[in-house]
Amino acid sequence: MRAVTFQAPGEVLVADVPEPEISHPGDAIVRIDATGVCGSDLHIYHGRVQVEQGFTLGHEYVGTVVSIGDDVHGIAVGDRVLGCFQTACGRCYFCRRGLFHKCDSSRTFGHGATLGSLAGTQAELALVPSADLVLRKVPQGMSDEVALFAGDVMGTGYHAVLESGMRAGDTAAVLGLGPVGLCAVQVAKAAGAARVLAIDSVPERLAMAESFGALPVHLTEQDTRAAVRDATEGRGVDVCIDAVGHPDAFDLALRLTRKCGTVQAIGVYAERAQVHMGLLWIKSLHVCAGHANVLGHVDGVLAMMSAGLLDPSPLVTHHMSLEEAPDAYALYDRREALKIVLTP
Amino acid sequence: MRAVTFQAPGEVLVADVPEPEISHPGDAIVRIDATGVCGSDLHIYHGRVQVEQGFTLGHEYVGTVVSIGDDVHGIAVGDRVLGCFQTACGRCYFCRRGLFHKCDSSRTFGHGATLGSLAGTQAELALVPSADLVLRKVPQGMSDEVALFAGDVMGTGYHAVLESGMRAGDTAAVLGLGPVGLCAVQVAKAAGAARVLAIDSVPERLAMAESFGALPVHLTEQDTRAAVRDATEGRGVDVCIDAVGHPDAFDLALRLTRKCGTVQAIGVYAERAQVHMGLLWIKSLHVCAGHANVLGHVDGVLAMMSAGLLDPSPLVTHHMSLEEAPDAYALYDRREALKIVLTP
Amino acid sequence: MRAVTFQAPGEVLVADVPEPEISHPGDAIVRIDATGVCGSDLHIYHGRVQVEQGFTLGHEYVGTVVSIGDDVHGIAVGDRVLGCFQTACGRCYFCRRGLFHKCDSSRTFGHGATLGSLAGTQAELALVPSADLVLRKVPQGMSDEVALFAGDVMGTGYHAVLESGMRAGDTAAVLGLGPVGLCAVQVAKAAGAARVLAIDSVPERLAMAESFGALPVHLTEQDTRAAVRDATEGRGVDVCIDAVGHPDAFDLALRLTRKCGTVQAIGVYAERAQVHMGLLWIKSLHVCAGHANVLGHVDGVLAMMSAGLLDPSPLVTHHMSLEEAPDAYALYDRREALKIVLTP
């Protein structure tokens, strides 16, 4: 079958690879109908995250079940499904507490040996372990391009908001309006935020956030702290979502958040950084961090997307064929796209 | 000054009563601009809740501060304010835990000696004790008729949803589409419920709930349990709000709610009733009950109303003058109104 | 192999039954070292819960793994294990939320066709499905008779306290000092209750609760409400655990609990009952109900028992051989025992 494979930093190749086979009773095989290119794929493309040469990429996907193992109960051959970007065992210490994202034997699609050697979904077929936990039927009437957000980007926006403890009536700020930040804006609004301040420096992204109901604030051309003070009687926001993953964003988040508020660091951090611990301490802030528990939240995300409360379709800027993947990666790398959907 | 006073079951009279005076440094006096007639007033009108003859009624109000005690800090003379239906001391065991509705020395406006001998707000002036806790400035641009919902009916809808633990993406049912039920529908939708089933037997109320985004279900002409099953893959709703206060409603709530879900009994119960404890137990349900903590939630309600996420104005069916109060009570008693706003 | 089988109300028989076999890759077979006789067994013995003639009884057990399926990871042949009284699939809607006790395909040991046709553990061998979720290794140094409480009675006491939201420093009351009530007393004390009032009418049980650190209150010879008032500055307890399962107990729980407190109905309810809904409502109480989520709590229970913070051994009043099961049931039926441990 055809699949998008990593070759070297800056180089992906659509190549013939062996078809996957069921090897465990909990497995399913899905024929991919649509698969996304994501910011995480860029980390691999840039060589910052290392995968083996020839490894199949991709972890956002919608498709049709073509084969299942003996111990899969929730879905059947022929079901139209979407999947989560990682797997979980359902039985370890963390899974038993619903912390599927920290499963002791989790595997991530398309991320090479480091994350479990699980071939990616930018391919004609994908093997899905723990199919009962990882896959969900696509609700009636939902398009492929909407559905594939549930298992990754919208799931991440949902996690960011729900795990922050934000309540209806609160004011939130979202720093960084890439796909995750924009999804977080949608979720915060849909979950009842009275106001969402959306902060970035790209006018198109600010405009999209505004169209989702947020108050756009330009990072450098406006005074972000003044904007937050004006919106909160001087207190600061109840919840600040850092969808950037850079020390400057985290520092700004500490400043924009009210006493006893929450900073949700959903943007990726991988290194040491200077943090104003004094500010964190004197304001009695809460910090949560880490990637999303997409398996734990996918039902809620699907329910809201199905009801039309969340709609990621404006984020889809490009549709391309799987064979055009090298162009898609290059285009995404030039930051000319928010979300590219590939069709095998 | 003129005030609506209780005379006997079925009889209210607009009479001259003495003007209130500041007697404690935490007091404020508010000149009433608008005041509502509420379902609780009907309990008094019917004689089910007893108040003294001549007692001033009313507990929903918007107005202007005309005088304050020495120890009021949050508001000033001239401020346009709305108030909560009850007071709280801010210092007792319950207030210290934010449970203002269970304050050991709480007083309720317009409910006679039983609830603290605090004259009602269907009058030209009202004395407001603990003004810092009870009053809030009306946000810029909010009409009187919207603002007066914050301190009672919408506050109750908000409490019902928020205290139930409902999360964005959940499915809720609301039993009983009086003003509180309709407000609960609005709050549930605004807080991210994927679906809200609104159950009643009055077509106009069902239509209004539908206009708020709910799925209307006729109590007797439709199969409520089937409707819930269809909406929840057979599981039952995550949260069921009983805004009726009748054993039949509570019983239906137990049946409509999924295992480990929550039944929120916001409707008034005053007596013993048959309860299917076996059903409650085998489904591991949670039950919460009691009237709303309006003081604890008024900031969130105001923020959402101010942002346009909640809008009680469709519930206002009648505007009348204070002098017309006897007609207003009679009309409300005939169930021809959802909310009547009186203007002194 | 030998097993305790149900024959008719009032009659159990130790008989030869076929040995179990692994039929699913998640199964394990455990050679039973000790198994308890529990209050739930009495429901069957009395015919109130119906099981098939010849069905093997029992659901409390400690033993040694003698065989495992291909998909069991957490344990190995030769491990000394204890188990929970029910199974869970780990993948359904409820399991994914950690609500293992409400698993859509849960099976309970020794309860006949109604609860999943899973042979009981009062036998030489037991088949344990979903072994990864159901079994745990017995911590070093823990006796059989202590360990077998983790998967049922102590797990129930732990659930009752932890799921009630009780906090360190709170005051709790426990109604009914059978094995579950006594375990709840231990857990409440170990979890930091400043005071635990233990209420029953059996002097020996009151004395045991007192030895666990509770304040004993005789149900009929003392004034329970006065005792609670004295212990709580007149407020009522923060949490009241009804370990009885009778309308009178529930009614007393409503009266003993403070405003906004929690009534935890862990005792079994199967029918309709008169409930003082007015009291529930005016006090704004929370009610939780249902049997324990033992799978979800077994790690915490084991950690506390292993540290010596919980010690059910005083509850073990009798050790008997499996062959003496008919005598054991008769003795338990005469209420002469708190916990009988059978050894095959």
Next chain:
Amino acid sequence: MRAVTFQAPGEVLVADVPEPEISHPGDAIVRIDATGVCGSDLHIYHGRVQVEQGFTLGHEYVGTVVSIGDDVHGIAVGDRVLGCFQTACGRCYFCRRGLFHKCDSSRTFGHGATLGSLAGTQAELALVPSADLVLRKVPQGMSDEVALFAGDVMGTGYHAVLESGMRAGDTAAVLGLGPVGLCAVQVAKAAGAARVLAIDSVPERLAMAESFGALPVHLTEQDTRAAVRDATEGRGVDVCIDAVGHPDAFDLALRLTRKCGTVQAIGVYAERAQVHMGLLWIKSLHVCAGHANVLGHVDGVLAMMSAGLLDPSPLVTHHMSLEEAPDAYALYDRREALKIVLTP
């Protein structure tokens, strides 16, 4: 009256100062029976926290009410009381949410103009504003030296544990065994921690923690990470309390805590620091920070101390007279004392 006053870094003087007077109806005046010297006093003594020359120090106190304003309800003249180290208004945005430690107009005893110009309690008399919120009656039978811990050091230990979300059965680590760390050890044990690892480098403090039920781990002579692994099946602790307030402690806390666990930074941070954000992120940790909400927790602390579940008396190493304050400060500065109690 006599009072301990700040003169210059390293110099305190017991001097005659004017007696306090009631100036607000919520005030009380307390005749001090015992007052502590605390680590926070040392910050002033060292000049790191600046107060005016001649300002009265101290914020831990037990005494007798000698005078009250017209609007104090919870206590009366003659009551033996203890107090919290800071005041709160009970009415602002933060107080209404129970976040008394972040009250917009909070004042701290003995900390000069920066924290509200409220004279300290190392004196014969102290003025206590918001007396209803700040003071509590000393429970029958509780000694002065125990009671004065409730409003500061033990309240801080209690906050650290309770606000971390630690549950009975969890494993906790406490870094830094000064008075706050040792109190946190006691609270964690009393709240049901299965294991508490107590980490420091001072043998006497490790021995005291061990006497409170903790597993002592020497910071430099033992391998702290190995000790945590051994105690947690390799996972890390559920909750790690940093009672040090130094970047090295915070870094160690990030390493010792399990995935999705909580780091509670109760130790004081005032500046920027290097933080391993990558570790925080990849482990999906929660961080809480800031000083304790002592007003919000004092009831729970008193209940547990009164029941004997918490006993700070072993921490009292010295009793001295108020006149000996200069010696007391010098001795505390030489780290020869854990807690010094001064008697006027």
